Amino acid sequence: MSTKDWIEKDYYKILGVPADADAAAVKKAYRNLARELHPDRNKGDKAAESRFKDVSEAYSVLSDPEKRKQYDEARTLFGGGVRVPGGGGGSFNFDLGDLFSSGGSTAGGGLGDVFGGIFGQRTRPRGTGARRGADVETDVSIDFEEAVEGKTVPLRMTSSSACTACAGTGAKAGTVPRVCPTCTGTGYTSTDSGGFGMAEPCRDCKGRGLVVDDPCPVCSGSGRGTTSSMMHVRIPAGVVDGQRIRLRGKGAPGERGGRSGDLYVTVHVGTHPVFGRKGEHLTVTVPVTFPELTLGAEIKVPTLNGIPVTLRIPAGTPNGRTFRVRGRGAPRRDGTRGDLLVTVEVVVPHRVDSSAKEALEAFQSATSGDDIRAELMRQAAQGG
Numbered sequence: 001m002s003t004k005d006w007i008e009k010d011y012y013k014i015l016g017v018p019a020d021a022d023a024a025a026v027k028k029a030y031r032n033l034a035r036e037l038h039p040d041r042n043k044g045d046k047a048a049e050s051r052f053k054d055v056s057e058a059y060s061v062l063s064d065p066e067k068r069k070q071y072d073e074a075r076t077l078f079g080g081g082v083r084v085p086g087g088g089g090g091s092f093n094f095d096l097g098d099l100f101s102s103g104g105s106t107a108g109g110g111l112g113d114v115f116g117g118i119f120g121q122r123t124r125p126r127g128t129g130a131r132r133g134a135d136v137e138t139d140v141s142i143d144f145e146e147a148v149e150g151k152t153v154p155l156r157m158t159s160s161s162a163c164t165a166c167a168g169t170g171a172k173a174g175t176v177p178r179v180c181p182t183c184t185g186t187g188y189t190s191t192d193s194g195g196f197g198m199a200e201p202c203r204d205c206k207g208r209g210l211v212v213d214d215p216c217p218v219c220s221g222s223g224r225g226t227t228s229s230m231m232h233v234r235i236p237a238g239v240v241d242g243q244r245i246r247l248r249g250k251g252a253p254g255e256r257g258g259r260s261g262d263l264y265v266t267v268h269v270g271t272h273p274v275f276g277r278k279g280e281h282l283t284v285t286v287p288v289t290f291p292e293l294t295l296g297a298e299i300k301v302p303t304l305n306g307i308p309v310t311l312r313i314p315a316g317t318p319n320g321r322t323f324r325v326r327g328r329g330a331p332r333r334d335g336t337r338g339d340l341l342v343t344v345e346v347v348v349p350h351r352v353d354s355s356a357k358e359a360l361e362a363f364q365s366a367t368s369g370d371d372i373r374a375e376l377m378r379q380a381a382q383g384g
Helices: 011-015 023-037 046-062 065-078 096-101 110-118 144-149 290-295 354-366 374-383
Strands: 136-142 151-162 188-193 196-201 224-235 244-247 263-269 276-278 281-288 297-301 309-313 322-325 340-346
Touching: 011 023, 011 046, 023 046, 046 065, 136 151, 136 224, 144 151, 144 263, 224 244, 224 263, 281 297, 290 297, 290 340, 309 322, 309 340
Parallel strands: 136 263, 281 340
Antiparallel strands: 151 224, 188 196, 244 263, 276 281, 297 309, 322 340
16 A cells, blocks of 8 residues: 555444444454445446445455554554555654645645654755744633523633734844745754654754844733733533633634634533532422421422422322422523422421421320331441
8 A cells, every 4th residue: 555545534434333443343344345346237337336345345454463563553543544555564754754744734734744744854944934823821700590591791802912013023124034044934943863763843043943133012022912802702502610611713813824723611610509410410409398298299399490390299109209390400402401400498496486396295195105216226226
């Protein structure tokens, strides 16, 4: 196979197996696809013929333990697939500069330039290319209800941008920067040590590739200024405290045509005096009386939207039991809602009047024959 094949090819995806599939699973997937795509069954079908070749190529690599090991190592190193040169086993030799220089140029010269320098090639990265803007981080605080239902919040962002006085050149009006003589405009310098080459940002121009002799008085030659803007960010429904939201392209502007960085918003959610959160569900603890649990009752339970619901408590309900009221929780991504988890808790009155006291004494007398701690004592005695 050619070393100039696309490094992005994913043999696992071609065979439809996960990256940790064993040899038997790889073989089974190949046989099924080969039988389906074989030219004898798809005469004249160019697409099937092309797929059959891809499947055969993928199997030739993944079925060979040594080739598969080399392929996996390359995917881990470079973040994508790579076609391994033919031959059985041996060292993993291929031309990094050749692989990474094909397929168009990148803003900063591409990985081919960097790795080419490391492995002895003398091509240099182009420091004067487009540069991506920096990522920006900010925090926002919202109420409990706003976190459950979602909210659009205004954010005033202050970020770095091209200086308006010098249009980002860093040079005083009427002058222009000159090409850095140290790095000849690349923004990088190379050092060699025993055949091992390293490229690093030029110290004289700080990686810009340009030198400013008469700096702009506004930005002091940096070419950067500060801008302030207002944007409205939608906080999704169901967000939790501490969640980090990423907004692509909303960070600092790029340089020389580079794309903007990203904005990261960390959300801080306030507490609620009544309700709590458990994932997509809301929680609430409702006080009840002993007779309500013993005899059964129907009680009103609050919800976050302010409209109470009726909850029926069966007779003989133990203290601390949790009931589920469906559809009264936080929104899910599919548009449905979680549940409201209602925990009942007996409240003991601090004071009782004479009639209530007589009723309690009568109840105590009527149930005095039942030793509710007998089983506890029996189990403790057996355990000892």
